[in-house]
Every structure is written in C-alpha cells, then in structure tokens.
Amino acid sequence: MATGILPKEAAVFFVPLVTLLLGLLIGYLAQRSGYCSIGGFRDYFLFRHTRLLSGYLTLIVAAFVGYLIFWFLTPAAMEHFFWAFTSGPATPIPGAPGGLNTVAYLIFSVIPGFLVGFIAVLLGGCPIRQTVMASEGNYKAAWFFIGMCAGSILFAALVSGWVVALMKALGFGV
Amino acid sequence: MRMFSWQDCWLGILYHPQRSTIFPYALSPFILEFAIGNSIFFLIGAKINRNPYFQKTLIKTPLMLRDEYSNTIRSTLSLLSRHPAFLGALIGILAACSQALLISAGGPEAYGFCVACHTRDMVNGITNIVAHTDLALAAISKNSLLPVLSVAGVLIGGYIASTFHREHKIRKGTKKEYFIYFIAGVLVLNLAMIFGGCPYRAALRTGYGDLTAVLFIVAMAAGVILGAYLMLKKAEKEAV
Numbered sequence: 001m002a003t004g005i006l007p008k009e010a011a012v013f014f015v016p017l018v019t020l021l022l023g024l025l026i027g028y029l030a031q032r033s034g035y036c037s038i039g040g041f042r043d044y045f046l047f048r049h050t051r052l053l054s055g056y057l058t059l060i061v062a063a064f065v066g067y068l069i070f071w072f073l074t075p076a077a078m079e080h081f082f083w084a085f086t087s088g089p090a091t092p093i094p095g096a097p098g099g100l101n102t103v104a105y106l107i108f109s110v111i112p113g114f115l116v117g118f119i120a121v122l123l124g125g126c127p128i129r130q131t132v133m134a135s136e137g138n139y140k141a142a143w144f145f146i147g148m149c150a151g152s153i154l155f156a157a158l159v160s161g162w163v164v165a166l167m168k169a170l171g172f173g174v
Numbered sequence: 175m176r177m178f179s180w181q182d183c184w185l186g187i188l189y190h191p192q193r194s195t196i197f198p199y200a201l202s203p204f205i206l207e208f209a210i211g212n213s214i215f216f217l218i219g220a221k222i223n224r225n226p227y228f229q230k231t232l233i234k235t236p237l238m239l240r241d242e243y244s245n246t247i248r249s250t251l252s253l254l255s256r257h258p259a260f261l262g263a264l265i266g267i268l269a270a271c272s273q274a275l276l277i278s279a280g281g282p283e284a285y286g287f288c289v290a291c292h293t294r295d296m297v298n299g300i301t302n303i304v305a306h307t308d309l310a311l312a313a314i315s316k317n318s319l320l321p322v323l324s325v326a327g328v329l330i331g332g333y334i335a336s337t338f339h340r341e342h343k344i345r346k347g348t349k350k351e352y353f354i355y356f357i358a359g360v361l362v363l364n365l366a367m368i369f370g371g372c373p374y375r376a377a378l379r380t381g382y383g384d385l386t387a388v389l390f391i392v393a394m395a396a397g398v399i400l401g402a403y404l405m406l407k408k409a410e411k412e413a414v
Contacts, residue, residue, distance in 0.1 A: 004277040008317075011279040015318035018272055019292070023327020025268070026287065029261040030328065031335035037373040040258075041398040046406065055258025056377065060391075062266025063381025067284075069267075070274040077274040080283055082383035092386040093379050094282045095291065095312075095370025105386055112365040113390035116373070117397025119358055119365075122405070127289035127362065127372050131325065135332030137344045143352040145293075145329075147359020152294035153301060154360060155367045156309040163368055 004077040027132060036129040038120040097160045104172035269378050281314025284382040287324060288375035290366035295321040 006014060029035070033055070040053035071078040080086045083093060092105045120126050123144065125133065133141035167173070254260045269286020277283070285291065291312065298309040299321025315321035336342040347355075366372045369390055371379060376394070379387035 002277045002283070004273070004279075005275050006278060008278040008280075011276045012318045015276055015279050015314060016320035016323045018276060019322040019324040020327045022268055022272060022287065023292075023324030024331040024334075025327075026261070026265060026324070027328035027331025027333075028335045029255055029264065029331075031332040031341075032256050032339070033258045033261050035258045035261050037377070038394070038398055041395050042402045045399050045402045052258050055262040056373070058259040058262035059266050059374070059377045060380050062263040063269060063284075063378045064266075065381075066267040066270030067273075067382050070270045074274045077277045078283070080382075083283075083379075084383045084385050086383075089385055092370065093284055093382065093384045095285075095375070096368060106389065108368050108370075109386040109390040110393045112369040113376075113393030114397040114400075116362055116365050116369075117394035118401045119362055119397075121398045121401035123355065123358055127293075127366070128328065128374065130359075131289060131328050132332040135329045136336040137342050139345060140347045140351050140355045143355040144359040144362075147356040148290070148293050148363040149297045150356070151360035151363035152297045152367075153309065155294065155364050156298050156311075159364050160310065160367070 002077055002079040005074060026128075027135065030128055030132050031136065034129075035132075036125050038117060038126040039124075039129060041117070042121050097164045099164060099174055100167050100172050101174055104167045107167075107172075265374065266378070266381060276314065279314050280317045281312045284375065284378045284384070285312065285314060286378060288371050288378070289325060289328070290363050290372035291370070291375060292322050292324045293363065294367060296323060296325055 004011060034052070035055050036052055037056040037059075040056045043049040043051070044053045067078060067081055071081045080093075083091075090102045090106065092109065096105060096108050123130065125141070127148065130141040130144040134145045265287055269284075272286045273283065295312055295315040298311050299315045301307055302309055302311070303320075311321065333342070369376070371387070371390075373391070373394060376387040376390045380391065
C-alpha cells in the first residue's frame with residue numbers, strides 16, 4: 001500500500017479539493033491554448049504544424065520528469081516507478097477490467113487506441129478539447145460530454161462485464 | 175542540544191531592536207525596495223528592460239515566444255499560457271505532485287489527470303451517493319469523501335477563461351449532429367475505459383513506465399492518420 005505525503009484520513013478530504021483546483025487550472029489553460037492531443041497528430045499529418053503536437057509530447061516528457069522527481073522526494077508514493085522494471089514489461093497499470101492475461105491487455109491497448117483516434121479525429125477533438133468546447137458554448141461538444149456521462153454508467157453496468165466475458169470466451173482468461 | 179536563537183534567522187536579526195546594530199537598519203530600505211518593487215513590477219507588468227536594476231535578471235524568452243511585447247513578465251506569462259507545451263509540462267508535473275500528495279487515499283498509480291476516467295469516477299460516484307447504487311469506481315474515488323472532480327474543474331475553468339476573454343459563444347447544431355456526438359461520446363468513453371484511460375492518462379502511464387500505453391499512443395496516431403486521410407480525400411472530392 002502506497003503512502004503519500006498526506007495520511008489517509010487527510011487525503012480522503014483533500015481528494016475532491018485538490019483535483020477540482022487542478023482541473024480549474026488545466027481547463028483555464030486548455031481554453032487559452034486550444035490544447036488537444038488528437039489535434040496535434042492531425043495537424044502534423046495534414047499541415048506539418050507542430051504547435052499542438054509539442055503540447056502532447058511535452059506532456060509525456062514532463063510526466064516522466066515529474067514522476068522521477070517525486071520518486072526521489074517521496075519514494076513511498078511512487079511504489080512501482082518505473083513500471084516496466086518493477087512489474088514486468090508487458091503488464092499494464094490497473095484501470096482496465098481485471099481478470100485477464102497479458103495478451104488481452106495488449107489487445108485492449110491497440111484496438112481501443114486505434115478506434116479512439118479514428119472517432120475523435122472525425123469529431124474534431126480529443127475528450128479534453130470537447131469538454132472545453134462544451135464550456136465555450138458549443139452544443140455538439142456538450143452532447144459529446146453528456147454521451148460520456150451516459151457511457152460511464154453504461155460501462156460500469158454492462159460493457160465491462162461483456163468485455164471480460166467476451167475475452168474469457170476467446171481464451172484470454174487467467 | 176542547541177537552542178534557537180535570533181542569530182539563526184537573518185531576517186529576525188535585521189529587525190530585532192536589541193540585537194541589531196545600525197548596519198542592518200541602514201540596509202532595510204533597500205531590501206524593502208527590492209521586495210516591494212519586484213512584486214509591483216510582477217503585478218503591473220512594467221517594462222523591465224528600461225530599468226537597469228533588472229536588466230541582469232531579465233527573463234530569457236525562447237525564440238518562438240519572442241515579439242515586441244515579450245519584455246515584461248506579464249506578457250511573457252500571457253504568451254506562455256497560450257502555448258500548449260506549457261500546459262503539457264504543467265499537467266505532467268502537477269499529476270506527479272497530486273499522486274505524491276493523495277496516493278494514501280488509494281487508487282491506481284499514474285492517475286493524476288484523465289478526462290475519461292475522472293468523468294467515470296465523478297458520474298458513477300455521485301450516482302452511488304444519490305441513488306445508493308454500487309457502480310464500479312477507482313479506489314481513490316471510492317474511499318474519499320467525494321469522487322475526483324477534475325472534469326468539473328475543467329468545465330468551470332474553460333467557462334471562466336472563455337467569458338473572461340470574450341470567447342464564449344453559443345454554437346448550435348442540428349438534432350442529427352447532436353445524436354452523432356452523443357453516440358460518439360458513449361463509444362469513446364467505453365473504448366477509453368477498456369484501455370483504462372484517455373490519451374492523457376496514456377501519456378502519464380508512458381511517463382510512469384507502462385509500455386502498453388506506448389502501444390495505445392502509436393495505435394491512436396495510426397487511427398488519427400487514417401481519419402485525417404479520409405477527411406482529406408472527402409475534401410478533395412468536394413473541391414473537384
């Protein structure tokens with residue numbers, strides 16, 4: 001069990017507050033800069049513009065640097081940094097539905113990745129761009145966000161069970 | 175064990191009436207001038223290159239941000255805030271910072287910021303509280319008082335920024351477009367949750383050392399290239 005700077009009793013109260021402030025800052029700056037990950041790849045492919053792509057690539061590098069810094073400062077909070085060395089090269093960080101083997105998670109990263117990129121570029125933005133466009137007054141993006149809210153309940157109630165059952169029927173169970 | 179004394183704190187010895195000589199008192203106006211002047215320059219954004227006192231400490235702006243107004247701190251900040259790379263660096267560092275602060279509450283690692291996962295946590299967590307259901311959540315949202323609220327923050331922050339800069343404008347579409355966007359939202363969230371994160375959490379996971387997230391990013395780039403290629407073909411066909 002990882003322990004951060006705050007003890008558990010305090011962290012439980014600070015989770016909504018800290019994430020709300022983080023989201024406020026990110027939302028403000030995302031509106032100012034037009035930040036978009038899908039748009040970065042799209043602009044580079046169509047026009048060879050690197051402005052948006054630099055944002056996404058900087059995010060990857062800065063995440064590594066940030067986790068490295070806090071791994072030195074608070075090693076108890078970064079229990080499994082660097083994940084590929086501590087937990088095996090092909091195991092994913094938890095977040096996807098559980099109870100499947102490694103090949104299933106590799107499939108889970110390739111097929112959804114391709115489809116998310118394909119759908120989002122046709123809509124004109126990744127999830128954060130759609131959220132920010134909804135807050136700017138774009139009704140289509142607002143309906144995208146409502147769809148995400150409906151899809152989260154749908155995923156928890158039905159889809160995660162279906163996906164696990166399907167992958168187990170295909171022979172990818174543990 | 176040595177006790178704390180006024181010598182340990184040099185600001186204390188400067189303003190301590192019994193201990194200090196005339197020398198620190200003679201210095202104090204300059205120190206105050208430095209502190210107050212610096213903060214006034216920072217707040218008002220006066221042209222600091224006119225002032226020889228600050229010429230040595232002038233911020234060296236990168237070439238891509240340099241223009242005729244880039245000689246004040248405020249305009250430099252304004253230019254920085256409009257560059258996506260600045261936001262990317264900020265998200266990366268702050269996500270690591272929030273994990274270091276809050277990981278005791280539980281939850282997966284590399285979970286600092288994610289639009290899909292945090293929407294899922296916010297909606298399902300509030301549904302669980304209101305309707306007494308038992309929908310699946312990340313542990314950090316299940317244990318804490320309220321689920322993570324960063325997507326609500328993104329909505330409010332985007333609204334504040336767009337109204338403050340007069341870019342808030344209602345743009346309506348047709349009912350068919352609304353339906354397509356709704357279905358696309360459902361699809362994108364489910365696909366992202368099957369992977370376990372949106373593009374942003376994929377970047378955070380890549381930084382944390384997860385190699386499956388690299389696969390996700392490569393596959394996403396391939397999907398974007400296919401979609402952009404189809405859009406290009408359609409545009410060419412319409413132009414002809």
